Amino acid sequence: MERLTIHAAQPYEVLIGEHALGEVNKLIQDLQPKVSSVLLLIDEKVYQLHQQTVEQNLPHDALYVLPQGEKAKTFSVYEKAMGAALEAGLDRHSLIIACGGGAAGDLAGFTAATYMRGIRYIQVPTTILAHDSAVGGKTAINHPFGKNMTGAFHQPSAVVYDSLFLSTLPLREIRSGFAEVIKHALIADPEFLKELIDHVKDLKEIDESFLLYALKKGIQIKGEIVRQDEREQNVRAYLNFGHTYGHAVEAWSGFGDKLHGESVMIGMVYALLLSERKTSLDFNTDEFIGWVKSLSYEIHIDAPFGELLALMKKDKKNLNQMIRFVLLKTVGQPVLTKVEPSELEYIHHSLKRKGEIQ
Template sequence: MESIQIKTASKQYPVLIGKKAIQELPELIMDEFNYVNKILIITDEKVAELHLQTVKHALIKTGKPVLQHIVPKGEHAKTFEVFYECQGYCLSRKLNRKSLIIALGGGAVGDLAGFVAATFMRGIPFIQIPTTLLAHDSAVGGKVAINHPLGKNMIGAFHQPEAVIYDLDFLQTLPLQELRSGFAEVIKHSLIADNDFYRWLKTNIVDLNDITDEQFLTMITKGIAIKAAIVEEDEKELGVRAFLNFGHTLGHAVEGSMGYGNFTHGESILIGMVYALKLSKKKRGLDFDLQDFIGWVSRLGYQITIPDRLEFAALLNLMKTDKKSVNDAATFVLLNQVGFPILEDIADSELIEEMTEMK
């Protein structure tokens, strides 16, 4: 079992990572949140089939009433309608400021449940229980949100969890596409922070179907530690936290244009990372073997080109609405070298030129 302490200006909390980590949940609640009068688990329809009973069984030891609310899977959970339904459920079951929400699922459920917790009665506590590799990024750091047709994660808040319980056993049920989505965020963390970690990934991860428990533990612990260091320095994305969006400017635009849920988050940002690496080589003189990188991720099953049916003008418009952009230009996270990111505004003409080369 690995334990990482997240320390931000507003809160300090533990992240517990390992097999059978869910067994730590009841003791955590009894020790730290014994005042809680009701526990609400928000999960999606797929995760409920796989893991809901395991979590409910663990919570029996707390002696607290446990409720559940099941939402659609994936990005379809992050809508105004589903958010409103969750708030209605909380009110109808008479949750109050002494209630606790548990987010059980992937990044989408974590974002939704966290935003429900942030806004119900102006904020109640919640605990993240990730069930996907992708959620190793989103479960830590307190960014919670829902989507809008004009932009991903544009309606949200900063609301730190009370704890993150990461049970590696839950990853055994992940389909290949979800592993691929989550591993893209692992790659991202290595590129923005640690060249040795990047080399370890390239050497050790050659087939996403064959990742061992030890490899999962290594990559998740390292990825969360990288994110923790950035979040501790910049909790509310006023500076260096924007570096965590490497690959996301174009990636979010691709994801939104393809329709949320139709193209996974990780597969979208992998395209965005290839694009940002190309721009980094052109604009910052990045010394990086891009063809070697493309060969590696292609063998892992990633698409590295912009889908043919997407229009440049629409993608450009979405990139300019990205939260990093403060002027009438698209702001990108680029790399001076691996582990040394920088923010830079890039002219429309250069963005169109690079998109043309990636079709």
């Protein structure tokens, strides 16, 4: 197990690796003011698979089981989670534990951010994808018109990332989560990207020690960006590489029909093609596409451009009704750029052609 520190306004630790769950009780005991009560909000599939481990390692006075995946990030589930907190009698010194993937963490974090105007919470991520979402304090639920449109910045008191949960992940969840690892390499570290391409040839057989190394590296990259810009006023927007088009794909598909990372991978390839056109990116995009296709990622979607454009116009990075994309000047050097709808449509059709090539 390793410990990393996220340098936010109130710094906190990320514990990652084997036996990290064993540290949760001490983390809670060390919090000041003393924790008065604990509500555990947990993904239903995680609870089904790991109930005994969870009961033994995550102390709680009350428990509420969340729907699996993106179904948790709705106004109705948020209302029920708030009701569970009220029924449990949580007060301003209470704590929420968020246990599950990115969706469970987002919902539980938003509940903590808004209950009595903000109480503490600890993230216990259980997926590869959540190595990204559990760190940095973004919390949110979805609206049918856009992903994460109702939310708050609310940093956790700690993140406890035990690798035991990864052993039960289905391949599709591994693929979805690994897209965010690739994203971190693209925006921050060309050598890390080369390591990923060289070492990962089959996501079914990814080496556990290398995976933990990659997850730690991704957390470090995100932590450094959060340190510079905790509330996304400038450089933190770079973490949204692939997300403008990707979120539109995810919303158009119906939240949960396409997993977040699957949508982000489509969005990243789209952003790479757009970068070639807008920033003269010198990058072998075809080789990259070949690699991600070999890992069974799909890189396009049969969605009408007009419908995706309407969704992209609701992206949080936009200003003065101008669509803004995170693009790459080079691998490791992102830039935020205004883009015209005509350019977006051209790349939409280019992506479709790339996706059809076997």
